[in-house]
Amino acid sequence: MAEKKNQLLKITLALFAIITLGYGVIYLFFPEFQIKMAGGEPILTGWIRWFGGVLLALGIGSIMMYRNPVKQGILVTSLCIGSLLVGLTNFYELIFQWDSAYNLLNTLIPAIVMIILSILFWISLRQSKETLW
Numbered sequence: 001m002a003e004k005k006n007q008l009l010k011i012t013l014a015l016f017a018i019i020t021l022g023y024g025v026i027y028l029f030f031p032e033f034q035i036k037m038a039g040g041e042p043i044l045t046g047w048i049r050w051f052g053g054v055l056l057a058l059g060i061g062s063i064m065m066y067r068n069p070v071k072q073g074i075l076v077t078s079l080c081i082g083s084l085l086v087g088l089t090n091f092y093e094l095i096f097q098w099d100s101a102y103n104l105l106n107t108l109i110p111a112i113v114m115i116i117l118s119i120l121f122w123i124s125l126r127q128s129k130e131t132l133w
Contacts, residue, residue: 006131009124013066016117021059028052038106073132080121087114
């Protein structure tokens, strides 16, 4: 029965891991690609590469939580809050810096995905309460 309650948590952690590992690899190893895709001016890539390392660490951490979610409630809560904040900041960017072609692909879709992930984390926190706390 506990395994069935943890199924949504495991799916959410797997989705989060895929997203963060994907973005982490791009930011860490191919930051110029991300700058060109965003249409920005060339900058020092060190400012982007460190963020890739952080995303890779979050992805690896979510894989570790996927494998053993026992007593990981605080970390799952922080992923829920972090996903919500990222989604909200992307929506803020959309509202105050509108450029239709850029914002649809690079801001609106990630904002929706992160808000959905935050909601999934919140629901899974409620369902997996016995396991996580």
